[in-house]
Amino acid sequence: MTEAEVWKALAEIADPEIPVISVVDLGVVRDVRIEQERVHVEFTPTFLGCPALAVMRDAMAEKVRELGGEPEVEVVLDDSWSTDKITPQGREKLRAAGFAPPTPREAEAPKLVQLQSNGFRCPYCGSRDTALENIFGPTPCRSLRYCRECRQPFEQFKTI
Amino acid sequence: MKERAQLLLEIADDELILGWRDSEWTGIAPFLEEDVAFSSIAQNEVGHARALYELAARDLGTTADELAFDRKPEEYCCSELVELRLPEWERTIARHVLYEQADAERLARLKTSDDAELAGLAAKIDREEVYHRLHAEMWAERLQAEPRFIAALDELRPLVDRRKGQSPELAELWDEMTSVRRSQPAGTTW
Numbered sequence: 001m002t003e004a005e006v007w008k009a010l011a012e013i014a015d016p017e018i019p020v021i022s023v024v025d026l027g028v029v030r031d032v033r034i035e036q037e038r039v040h041v042e043f044t045p046t047f048l049g050c051p052a053l054a055v056m057r058d059a060m061a062e063k064v065r066e067l068g069g070e071p072e073v074e075v076v077l078d079d080s081w082s083t084d085k086i087t088p089q090g091r092e093k094l095r096a097a098g099f100a101p102p103t104p105r106e107a108e109a110p111k112l113v114q115l116q117s118n119g120f121r122c123p124y125c126g127s128r129d130t131a132l133e134n135i136f137g138p139t140p141c142r143s144l145r146y147c148r149e150c151r152q153p154f155e156q157f158k159t160i
Numbered sequence: 161m162k163e164r165a166q167l168l169l170e171i172a173d174d175e176l177i178l179g180w181r182d183s184e185w186t187g188i189a190p191f192l193e194e195d196v197a198f199s200s201i202a203q204n205e206v207g208h209a210r211a212l213y214e215l216a217a218r219d220l221g222t223t224a225d226e227l228a229f230d231r232k233p234e235e236y237c238c239s240e241l242v243e244l245r246l247p248e249w250e251r252t253i254a255r256h257v258l259y260e261q262a263d264a265e266r267l268a269r270l271k272t273s274d275d276a277e278l279a280g281l282a283a284k285i286d287r288e289e290v291y292h293r294l295h296a297e298m299w300a301e302r303l304q305a306e307p308r309f310i311a312a313l314d315e316l317r318p319l320v321d322r323r324k325g326q327s328p329e330l331a332e333l334w335d336e337m338t339s340v341r342r343s344q345p346a347g348t349t350w
Contacts, residue, residue, distance in 0.1 A: 047204065047207065047288055048204070048207035048208050048210065048211045048284065048285065048288065049203040049204045049205070049206055049207020049208065049210075049288075050207065051203075077211050077214070077215070077277075077280065077281045077284060078276075078277075078280025078281065078283065078284060079280055079283035079284045079287065080280075081284075082287070109287075109290040110290060110291075110294070111294070112294045112297055112298060115294065133193065134193045134196055134197060135197065135291050135294055135295050135298075136196050136197040136199075136200035136201065136291070136295070137196065137200070138196070139200075140200055140203055140204055140207070140288070144193075144196075158291060160287040160288060160290075
C-alpha cells in the first residue's frame with residue numbers, strides 16, 4: 001500500500017451532506033503517512049459543529065481498513081483548514097450542483113457590507129445581482145442568497 | 161485543577177449553555193429566517209464546546225461528554241449571562257450582542273497565546289464566530305432605538321463577567337439537559 005493509493009481511496013469518500021464533492025476535494029485531508037501497517041491520516045474539520053465530521057472520520061478509517069491498513073485518523077483542531085483549501089475541481093462541482101463556492105479568504109474578517117454587496121454570483125445564471133437572505137442556512141457552512149435575475153434562491157458557501 | 165483546563169472549561173461551559181439557550185428558539189423564533197439562524201448558531205456553539213471540552217478532557221484524563229454532562233450544576237463555571245432563559249426577543253438579542261463582544265475579546269487574547277494548541281483552536285473558533293458577530297451587529301443596528309432593547313442591554317451587561325452564579329435557571333436547564341443521560345447507569349455507551 002502506498003500513500004498515493006490511500007489518497008485515491010479517500011477521494012472516493014463523498015461529503016455526507018454535499019455528496020457531489022469528496023473529502024479530498026473539500027481539502028480536509030491534510031496529510032497521509034504510512035508507517036508499516038499503520039496509516040496516519042490528518043483530518044482538519046470544516047465547521048466544529050458540523051455533524052458530518054464523525055461520519056467523514058469513520059469513513060476514512062473504513063477506507064484505510066479496506067486497503068488492509070490500520071487507520072489512525074487524527075482530528076486536527078487548529079486553523080489550518082479554510083474554504084481556500086477546496087480544490088478548483090471541487091469548486092466547479094459545487095457550482096454545478098447549485099452551491100455557490102466560497103469567495104477567497106481575505107486578511108480581514110468578512111464584514112456585513114460585503115455579505116450584502118453584489119460580489120456573489122448566482123451558480124445558476126452567473127448574475128451578480130444577488131441579495132443576502134440569511135447569513136445562516138441549512139448547514140453551518142452555508143448562507144442563503146437570492147438571485148434577482150433568475151429569481152432563484154441559492155446556497156452560498158461561507159468563507160472561513 | 162490545571163490552569164489551562166480551568167480556562168477551557170469556562171469557555172466551553174459558556175458555549176454549551178448558550179448553545180442550549182439559543183436552541184430554545186428553534187421552532188418559535190419570530191420569523192423563519194431567525195429560526196434557521198439561531199438553530200445554526202446553537203449548533204456552532206455546541207460544536208465549539210465539544211472541541212474545547214476535548215482539549216480539557218485530555219488535560220484532566222476524562223472525556224468531553226463527561227465534562228459536558230456528568231458534572232453537578234454547581235461545578236459549571238459559565239457566565240451568568242448564558243444561564244438565563246430569555247423568552248423575550250429583545251433580551252435574547254441583547255445577550256447575543258453582549259456575548260459576542262465579550263467572546264471576540266477573549267478569542268483575540270487566546271489567538272496570541274504561546275500555547276499553540278489553545279491559539280490554534282481559538283483561531284478556528286473565531287473564524288466561525290465572525291458570522292455570529294455579523295448577525296448580532298445586524299440586529300443591534302435594527303433595534304438600536306428600541307427602548308426595550310436598550311433596557312435589556314443595561315439589565316444584562318453586569319452579568320457578562322459574573323461567574324459561578326449558580327442561578328436556579330442553570331439548575332433547571334441542567335436537569336433537562338442531562339435527564340436522558342442520567343436515566344441510564346454511569347458509563348453507559350450511547
